[in-house]
Amino acid sequence: MGGGDKCTPSSEDDAHDVNGGHEKQQGSKEAEELKNQGNELYQAGRVKDALSKFDEAVSKSPDVAVYRANKAAALSSLGRLGEAMLESKKAVELDDNYARAHERLANLCLRLGRFKEAKKHFEKAGEGGKDGQKRADQLDQHAKAALCARDKGEWEKALREADATIQGGADADCTLLGVKAEALQNLGRSDEAEKARAQAEKAAADAGTPAIRDPVISMLRAKIAASTGNFDGAVAAAERAVKLDPDNCAAIQTLKQVRALANARTRGNDLFKAGDFGGAEKAYSEGLETPLGKENAFLLSNRAAARSKQGHWEEALADADKATRAYPNYSKAKLRRAHAYRNLGRHEEAVRDLEELAAAAPYDADLGRELWEANRELAQSRGEDVSGWKFTPPGGLVDVTSDQQYRERVNGPGLVVGYFTATWCGPCRQIAPVIKKLPEKYPGLSIMKVDIDSHQQLAAAEGVASVPTFKVYKNGRKVNEITGANAPLLDQVISQNLQDILKKV
Template identity: 35%
Template sequence: MTESPRGPSGCAMFGMFRRRRSASMTSLSRINGPPQVAADKDVGALPAPVNSAKAGAHDGSSIVPRPKVMPLQAQTNGAAPHAPRPSSDKTKPARATNGVAKTAAAAPSPAVEYTGMAAELDKMIHDHQRVKGTTQMMRATSGNMMMHRNLGNLNAAGGGGASARSSLERGGGNPKPAPASNGYAFSGLGNIVAGKPQAGGDPLCRALSHRTDPEKLKELGNEEFREGHYAEAVALYDQAIIMDPTRPAYWGNKAAALAALGRLIEAVADCREAVRIDPSYARAHHRLGGLYLRLGEPDKAINYMKQSSRDSTSADVSRAQTVKSRIAKCNDARKLKDWITVLRESQAAVADGADSAPQVMALQAEAMLKLQRHDEADATLRGAPRFGVDESAKLFGTTAHAYVLMVRAQVDMAAGRLEEAVATAQTACQLDPASREAAAVHRHAKLVASARLRGNDLFRASRYAEACAAYGEGLGGGGEAGSAVLLCNRAACHAKLGRHEKAVEDCTGALAVRPGYSKARLRRADSNVKLERWEASLRDYQVLIQELPENEDVKKALAQVEAKIKSQRN
């Protein structure tokens, strides 16, 4: 066979690797018996590899160690693997179900634990499946490969070989065999055909071709990053780091992709590793300063920005100093309970760059709670990034993260999520046992949750007077967070007992704490109807129809109240 003067590509090397290990596979078949054959209705099996005299004389042990026999891994995509059909194989005719042929083999064929280049290919395929979230790429038995979609299918080479193209990609008729290329027409592996034509080929196929060159993997990661495929970029940078962890650019590029995915704390760790490898890496210093600014750590941001004089500008440092000043003003105003200043300065800090800072978001949400803007506080924390307790405590400190959790517990109570509030407040107390504020929030959350649970049980048992008393016990614990839920529930008990005046009072109190509480407004409107206060009920229904425009009960009640008012005026 005439070898090309140019070295074979990565994909072509798979064919050469397959030829060299054919002799060892033949000996393995003699030991373990012939493999079972999977019959396929639509897809032809790959032809058996031809063992040439040259291949038989070559010592395969120097290339591939003797494979270990392992149980065949179950396939998840419903397609049977293609394997060479031995002449002694006697299988029953396959019956097609849902377009996929099934085999009548008695037992699954053994699979081989690959080593060397084949093992590396298996790992690359596994990494690709983990990133893409798909299982449509697999290795078949007997050293042959079958790949779908992302890497195309393997066509048998040679004159009369059957095609292994998937029936899903075949538009009809018999597909033409692929022409021989790279001098490996009769290796038994065939040619690799792309699943879909595109400029530059599939990124993973190119990654396989350059799997021994970390610089090529980095370039592929850069391409994926520019196209907005950040998860794929992270996977490619990871492969480059595995091959050469001493290159700071790999860590820095991966940090940029992680930041684009919102995984800022992981990005900080990778940037710090890049700086550790090369303390003079200006771009990593600049990127690390920007990450710390977004996380609300202006002192660290200023420190790293100053070490990156080439990339950072005086405007970047000035902006970080502004964020530092605003956070200090927020803390001072909080001590004075000047919630308007806290809200203004925290919103300005977010606009200046601290858009993912948990502490700044918590200051903003707490100010909204104190200003009776509960729904806005809930929306603020829902839009803020959530980090794990351990990584947050490590980066921000236990005291700072305990404060964030304490505010989150208060917002959960105001929104009626009492069980979540208890768990979150308990974690805050564990992080900062010396915090009296966290301990008070935890006690109040447990009291409100217990009172609502006991009152709900009594209400379901139609013991409305006792349920009123149970809800009242929770209200005696002090604190506004959670009181809106208890007041609204107690108003329902008063309405059941015919005490509509008291029901109106409790609903008014709940709306004072939480103005957007639609259930309390609806109950107050209903109680006012019972008291024939048509004008008051009309105002509540007019607000409700704006909040719940598709609610048919509200529409019907509003029409009845309007008709009643019109009849009185007439």
């Protein structure tokens, strides 16, 4: 069966005859009609509507196993596994010889990681359950191996065995998803760990199990949040773990460790802002020495900044490099590594890092200038003449030559102004000198100049009724529109919206 978001019947929950020909008991005529209507809706992929009909059938004849089984099939397709299991259990309690209901219940148990229970119901499912028994045994072995590896700290093996269990069919086992998240976290793969943790929480919620209230998941969330720089979130998650189980020693210890980490970061930041870079370095180092702080990319990056301020470039490079390797998407760490490379004369490596950063933020004027400076330093180191080099900020005033060019740019990153004008327009000529100077005043700003006579279709599609008209886009979304030659208003709108776009990486 597929995951909880699947809305069409799978081969395993075939609602056109979910009772598998099991016609020993029927309810009232009205209940039978509701069941048949539900089956038709289920076949058509209208699972929620089908569930409503099955639910009505159960209310009319609550002691009919078939109606319970049909309802379980619909609940399962909607990802409501805990409720589906309850209905399946009621079905087999009403009729222990109902093989198809046993098979469905076994598959639900399998998905939820209840392998012994799954095997018991597969045994009662007749011929259709023989392969299921073997699969339950195999998954049980993988699950035990994953838990054993987790207890020993063998994270590669724990991840491998957890994946084998989940991919083998236990896709809603919140315990194994939690093991996977913990293994990924300890292997330095924080982004993947967070996804697995979220899946574990969702699986627990879908199953309606008490695991969602288990402090283990909150502790895991705290550790992942700390590793991704969300120190406040880490403290909140650890506090929740303790609240859920005040006597849980592991939860109490996690809270102490997370608080120590967060306090070290805060203390270091305060000292850094006060200009005490040596004190800041010491505070960050204390945080890195805590159990949860080892290899923390965000503390390493902060310590790199403190060491850079003291001119300790080799040490700063080591920290920034570790931070970048631990958390590749952390652009600040990569920028600090580039700074260290430049100051150590390692120009090629500096250019490489800055090119990667600039590719992700092509309209960041400060980053563009730094890349230009690094390229100039690289050229100088090779003996090239750089006297004629001139920095051109990204963006600028561009004459639009095609509709596609305009659309690609306004839908792209940064702040972009669509400037609709005409040669015969007096107010357009009046404001033109102001427009020309805007990219100089606001480096990184792009202005796409559209002559409405040359691009009539584009002007019509954009609803331009008069000129000049200015359409302001921020990261592909239109945020403002100005009609008329109102230079002060245009300047104000650009200034307000450009702040977020051109902040440092």
